[in-house]
Amino acid sequence: MDLKIKASLIWITVIPAIAVCSIVWLSQACFGQQKEEGLPVNIPDSVCFSAEIIELTENQGENYFVNYRIKREQTRQETLNMLEPLLASDITETRSQAQQRWLDLSDKISREAEIENVLKMKGFTDIVxxxxxxxxxxxxxxxxxxVQDMFIIQNTASxxxxxxxxxxxxxxVKDTSEKI
Structure with missing residues (x-):
C-alpha cells in the first residue's frame, strides 16, 4: 500500500478514535464523580488505545504533518494532565471551570478532526x-x-x-514528492 495512503488512513481512523476516547473519559471525569446532583453514569473504568508507528519519509512536506500531529497530541495530553486534578476538585467552581475547559478542548479536537477528514475525502493529500x-x-x-481548492477549504472549514x-x-506546505 502506498505510504501516503497508509498514513492518511491511519490519521483518518486515529483522530476520531482519540476524540471519542477523550469524550468518554471526560464524561467519566466530569459527571461520574459529581456529588451534588445528577444520575449515576455507567462508563467503563478504563479506555484502551492502540497505536501504530509511522515512519518518516524523504518527503519533508509529509514529515511536517506527522511532526505537527505528534506535537499537537503532546500539547493536548499536557493540557489534559493539568486539568485532571482540577476535574476531581471538591471545590465546585474550580471543577466547573475545569469541566468547561475540557468540553472546549473536546469541541476543538472534534472540529479539527472533522475539517481534516472532510477535506481528505474531498481529495486533499494531507491536511492539519x-x-x-x-x-x-x-x-x-x-x-x-x-483558487477552487482555496474556496473548497474555506467553505468546508466555515x-x-x-x-x-x-x-x-x-x-x-510544499509537497517535495511531486514533480513540477
Whole structure:
C-alpha cells in the first residue's frame, strides 16, 4: 500500500478514535464523580488505545504533518494532565471551570478532526487544522493551491466551525514528492 495512503488512513481512523476516547473519559471525569446532583453514569473504568508507528519519509512536506500531529497530541495530553486534578476538585467552581475547559478542548479536537477528514475525502493529500476562538487555520500539502481548492477549504472549514470565510486562513506546505 502506498505510504501516503497508509498514513492518511491511519490519521483518518486515529483522530476520531482519540476524540471519542477523550469524550468518554471526560464524561467519566466530569459527571461520574459529581456529588451534588445528577444520575449515576455507567462508563467503563478504563479506555484502551492502540497505536501504530509511522515512519518518516524523504518527503519533508509529509514529515511536517506527522511532526505537527505528534506535537499537537503532546500539547493536548499536557493540557489534559493539568486539568485532571482540577476535574476531581471538591471545590465546585474550580471543577466547573475545569469541566468547561475540557468540553472546549473536546469541541476543538472534534472540529479539527472533522475539517481534516472532510477535506481528505474531498481529495486533499494531507491536511492539519487549528481551531481557536477567533479563527481556523488549515494547512494543506500541495505545490500549487488553486483558487477552487482555496474556496473548497474555506467553505468546508466555515461550515464546520461557524466562522466566516474571512476567519479561515489557508497555509501551504510544499509537497517535495511531486514533480513540477
Amino acid at each position: 487544522s487549528e481551531v481557536n476562538t477567533q479563527k481556523a487555520t488549515v494547512t494543506v500539502l500541495t505545490n500549487q493551491l488553486k 461550515e464546520i466551525t461557524g466562522f466566516s470565510v474571512d476567519q479561515i486562513e489557508v497555509a501551504v
